[in-house]
Amino acid sequence: MADLIAHLHRGMAEPFRRPDWDCCAYVADWVLAATGIDPAADLRGAYHTLAA
Template sequence: MRLVGWEERLAAVIDGARRKDFVWSAHDCCTFPADCVAALTGTDPMADIRGTYETARQALELINQEGGIADMVSARMPWAHQVSSLKAHRGDIVHLEQQGLDARLAVVYGTGCIAPEPHGLAFLPLPKGAVAWHVPFAS
């Protein structure tokens, strides 16, 4: 559930990540979205595995141990509703469906999504029909 003030916290996380270098287990395609989810909800879905991998291969092994990236997100965010990217809102997580080590998660922002790059963040088009996880709004 999104907490009061999530918009400002999300903007601060994104602003702070603009100049960060990509670092496995600290600022990567899973931890950056988890940082954004923590800004929205106060809960870090990757808290128990941060700092436990140092390479792309180790990250992929962890993802595969959890059944793949989609199963990993669904298990770590059981309160999030899986939706089409066309129904995703700012702050939701989207799966950019590339293969192997190119598969990654991004954060929906406006008409696009944001993902970490080697040096900073990339604003990418929001893929139509991709799987996204909606972080519910407070009632």
């Protein structure tokens, strides 16, 4: 639980920016850290803006 709380605190300190730090990557980063499985592997690097 402490790891999740630390992840949430880091997230609150970061500005929202695509594609490195947005709502999808943020959650996927936690899942990756917690399980070793990246649910956004196919999305990383595939978009840069709202349009693509």
